[in-house]
Amino acid sequence: MRAGWFVAAALWFAALWFAGGVSAQPILLSGTIGKAPVFLDLDRTGDTVSGWYFYLKAGKQIRLDGKLLPNGLFDIQEYTASTNSRTGSFKGRIKNGHWTGTWTNAAGKRPSTIAFDDVRGTLKNADGRLHCAVRAKDADFGTRTKQSLDLTLKAGRVKALSLSLVERMQGGETQSCQLGLSDLKQVPATVGILLRARGDRSSSEHHCSVRLFAAGDYLITRIGDSSQENDDCRSTQFCTPRAFWLGLVVNRKTQICKQVK
Numbered sequence: 071m072r073a074g075w076f077v078a079a080a081l082w083f084a085a086l087w088f089a090g091g092v093s094a095q096p097i098l099l100s101g102t103i104g105k106a107p108v109f110l111d112l113d114r115t116g117d118t119v120s121g122w123y124f125y126l127k128a129g130k131q132i133r134l135d136g137k138l139l140p141n142g143l144f145d146i147q148e149y150t151a152s153t154n155s156r157t158g159s160f161k162g163r164i165k166n167g168h169w170t171g172t173w174t175n176a177a178g179k180r181p182s183t184i185a186f187d188d189v190r191g192t193l194k195n196a197d198g199r200l201h202c203a204v205r206a207k208d209a210d211f212g213t214r215t216k217q218s219l220d221l222t223l224k225a226g227r228v229k230a231l232s233l234s235l236v237e238r239m240q241g242g243e244t245q246s247c248q249l250g251l252s253d254l255k256q257v258p259a260t261v262g263i264l265l266r267a268r269g270d271r272s273s274s275e276h277h278c279s280v281r282l283f284a285a286g287d288y289l290i291t292r293i294g295d296s297s298q299e300n301d302d303c304r305s306t307q308f309c310t311p312r313a314f315w316l317g318l319v320v321n322r323k324t325q326i327c328k329q330v331k
Contacts, residue, residue, distance in 0.1 A: 094297065097121075098261060100285035101186035103173050109285050109319070110186060113297060114138070119146060126288045129319050129328035136160070144169065160184060191284050193263050194226035200289060200320055202327035212240035217329060219291060219318055221282075228256050228263060233280070233293065237313055245313035249293070249303065254280060267303075276305035290330070291318040 097119065099110040112121035117138045122131040136146025136159075146160040155176075162171015162184060169186035203218035215237045222230035233249040254265040259281075267278035277300050283290040293315040294302040303315055317330035 096297065098189035098283065099169060099186040100189050100283075101169070101184065103184050104182040107286055107288065108186075109189075109283075109288075109290055110134070111292075119144075123148070124319070124330060126285060126319055126321075127328070129317075129330045131330060132157070134160075138164070144171070189261055189283055189285065192226060192259065192261065193223065193282060193284055196223040196226055196284070198223060199230075200322065200325060202318075202320055202325050204318070204327050204329055206329055214238045215316075215329075217316060217318065217327075219320065219327060221289075221291075223263075226263065228254075228265065228282075231265075231280075233291075235309075235313060235315060239312075245310045247303070247309035247313045247315055249278075249280065249308055253308065254278075267307075275300060276307075277301040278303035278305070278308060287321055287323050289320045289322055291320070292330075293317060 094113040094115045097110070097112040097114055099112070101108060107126040108123055109126055110121065110123040112119045112134065118136075119138060120135045122133055124131050131151065133149045133151055134146050135149070136144065138144050142164045144160065144162060144164060147156055148158045148160070149156050158173055158175050160171060160173050162169060167188040169184070171184050173182045173184050174180065199220075199222045201220045203216060205214070205216050207214050215235065217235045218233070220230065220232040221228065228251060231249070231251040231254065233247075235247040237245045239245065253267060255268050256263065256265050258264075262284070263282040265280040270277055277298065279295050279298070279301055280303070281292045281295070283292070294304075303309070304313070309315070318327050319330055320327040
């Protein structure tokens with residue numbers, strides 16, 4: 071009787087662990103839908119995935135939620151951020167880090183071939199300077215923003231970096247954010263390039279990390295990490311009270327950048 075109770079309890083704890091006790095694991099993918107280059111940023115918990123993707127030429131995030139099924143299959147739905155309406159789905163198979171299948175719209179029509187691969191590069195061969203600025207207007211709130219990046223890489227090391235964001239609000243108020251290499255230090259990373267705020271401590275109220283990823287002809291700059299508590303690079307050291315960083319995607323050939331939002 072005692073042995074039977076022990077086995078049952080062990081099975082219950084194992085089920086609880088695999089169902090909800092495992093922390094989310096990041097999945098970064100780049101590839102194409104049809105011929106259009108895209109970047110996917112997902113979190114996996116068990117067989118569930120959620121996150122965003124965006125077309126690299128546009129930078130507008132599209133929400134994703136779905137399942138990883140047995141035998142390497144996946145079924146992921148996309149939704150509008152504003153109305154939460156389903157706009158399409160991805161279905162296919164994963165093999166050796168390669169995702170292939172089909173995207174269809176919400177009605178199951180207009181299929182496009184998809185091909186994604188795990189983002190694994192560390193940018194160790196990246197050299198040169200990237201310099202760009204993007205201006206945007208929010209018609210709903212009457213705000214105008216200018217965000218800029220000036221980055222120099224040599225053999226995968228960040229030699230110079232300047233990030234800035236200036237937002238002019240309706241009525242003339244200005245909010246801004248500034249980050250430079252003097253504020254950050256490059257730390258080892260298995261994917262892309264990772265920089266953390268100098269003096270950042272686990273007990274700190276605010277944290278700041280900047281990640282750089284390569285996706286074909288594009289470089290993606292992610293400021294802050296939404297999967298980590300208080301990692302938004304918004305402390306008074308970097309931003310005024312109502313300023314918010316946005317990610318950037320930069321075409322490395324044309325030096326044209328877009329905000330990711």
